[in-house]
Amino acid sequence: MDKKQERKIWIASLVGSSIEWFDYFLYATVAGLVFNQVFFVADDPTVGLLLSYASLALAFFIRPFGGIIFSHIGDKIGRKKTLIITLTLMGGATFLMGLLPTYQAIGVAAPILLVTLRLVQGLGIGGEWGGALLLAYEYAPPEKRGLYGSIPQMGVTIGMFLGTGALTFITSSVSQEAFISWGWRVPFILSALLVLFGFWIRKGIDETPDFKEMQASGDVVKVPLIETLKTHWREVLISIGAKFVETAPFYIFGTFVISYAPKYLGFTYAETLIAVMIATVITTILIPIMGSLSDKIGRKKMYVYGTLAMFLYAFPYFWILHQGTFLALLISTIIGLGVIWAPITAVLGTMFSEIFDAKIRYTGITLGYQFGAAIAGGTAPLVATALLVRFNDSWTPIAIYIMLTAVISLISVAAIRSLKKEAKQEVEIAKEW
Numbered sequence: 001m002d003k004k005q006e007r008k009i010w011i012a013s014l015v016g017s018s019i020e021w022f023d024y025f026l027y028a029t030v031a032g033l034v035f036n037q038v039f040f041v042a043d044d045p046t047v048g049l050l051l052s053y054a055s056l057a058l059a060f061f062i063r064p065f066g067g068i069i070f071s072h073i074g075d076k077i078g079r080k081k082t083l084i085i086t087l088t089l090m091g092g093a094t095f096l097m098g099l100l101p102t103y104q105a106i107g108v109a110a111p112i113l114l115v116t117l118r119l120v121q122g123l124g125i126g127g128e129w130g131g132a133l134l135l136a137y138e139y140a141p142p143e144k145r146g147l148y149g150s151i152p153q154m155g156v157t158i159g160m161f162l163g164t165g166a167l168t169f170i171t172s173s174v175s176q177e178a179f180i181s182w183g184w185r186v187p188f189i190l191s192a193l194l195v196l197f198g199f200w201i202r203k204g205i206d207e208t209p210d211f212k213e214m215q216a217s218g219d220v221v222k223v224p225l226i227e228t229l230k231t232h233w234r235e236v237l238i239s240i241g242a243k244f245v246e247t248a249p250f251y252i253f254g255t256f257v258i259s260y261a262p263k264y265l266g267f268t269y270a271e272t273l274i275a276v277m278i279a280t281v282i283t284t285i286l287i288p289i290m291g292s293l294s295d296k297i298g299r300k301k302m303y304v305y306g307t308l309a310m311f312l313y314a315f316p317y318f319w320i321l322h323q324g325t326f327l328a329l330l331i332s333t334i335i336g337l338g339v340i341w342a343p344i345t346a347v348l349g350t351m352f353s354e355i356f357d358a359k360i361r362y363t364g365i366t367l368g369y370q371f372g373a374a375i376a377g378g379t380a381p382l383v384a385t386a387l388l389v390r391f392n393d394s395w396t397p398i399a400i401y402i403m404l405t406a407v408i409s410l411i412s413v414a415a416i417r418s419l420k421k422e423a424k425q426e427v428e429i430a431k432e433w
Helices: 003-038 045-076 079-097 109-137 142-173 176-183 185-203 209-217 224-231 233-265 269-297 299-321 326-353 358-377 380-390 396-423 427-432
Strands: none
Touching: 003 045, 003 079, 003 109, 003 142, 003 176, 003 185, 003 233, 045 079, 045 109, 045 224, 045 358, 045 380, 079 109, 079 185, 109 142, 109 326, 109 358, 142 176, 142 185, 142 269, 142 326, 176 185, 209 358, 224 233, 224 358, 233 269, 233 299, 233 326, 233 358, 233 380, 233 396, 269 299, 269 326, 299 326, 299 396, 326 358, 380 396
């Protein structure tokens, strides 16, 4: 593969993933800032916030179903076609959210419509990640799989940066009343431009070499889901558990804190968003570095180091945050989201891809990723908020929750070595670990 084609693959994988996560994080962020006031109206503000986060969590539970649908398509007819469909669903739902009337205008129909669009959004993202990852991974030379597999992961933080950046600009430019009234709608509506750009980028990309080889050999599985659950069920369970520490702390550091810091520590929304934005820039820079490093020292070693660091940082994160200064907010967010999370997410996709056969790879990695995200990711802000209510605003249970996700992930990834020996996988893959 020449340099020009390499860059084209990277951009197609990265841009689509960035757009999807830009759309997704708009909802995740605005849910804690606005939706509890304009869609989920309740006498108790905490109840409204819980309902907003519940709508966030709901889409995570629909994501596995989207993953099942689109991974079936991806393993049957190709990665490229699937990515066009997922982009359409995600972008269309986000655009329409920006046009929805409020609860005050149409009553209970408003939250119902919002949740419906949220579910459509979840279906799209459920199939997007696996396709974007395989687009990069299946084009990668064996010695660069860690680097290539980390590229789509950058889309998470780039999308988050764009989403929080847009909201930071708007919250800094208009009053809080104007933002709640109409300002939050602007990035949702403008997301349509990003979706069109994504279509244009992916138009010229060919199907991946691995899938072409499958088609040529006739090794396309009739029902990928059944084959995956029959022959690779242990790999799916390992992937679900390994996802925990990558997803729950991420949503604590990047989403939950956006409502927590202003409400409990007196920070402004703009200050909190700026801290998250700076952390995402650092993460985006570190992800490909960590991915490339994993090609030299191994995926598992990189993942374990990051997970242990996350376990140890759970209590210091809240202690630093509660010093109450903007510098403390910035440092705590940069360490957690910007530095410790980077090696975990950088190797996660490649790690998943290497334990599944190509013929069911889309289905296998998607099941692990999306069910893990549903259990530990989308629920994280909801769990954290509920813990605050239950334990009189104490952050200690939330720190313990972060540590628990790290323990579960360490146990899961420990099973990979014995699984690889039992399966007698290819020697070159074993060496990479």
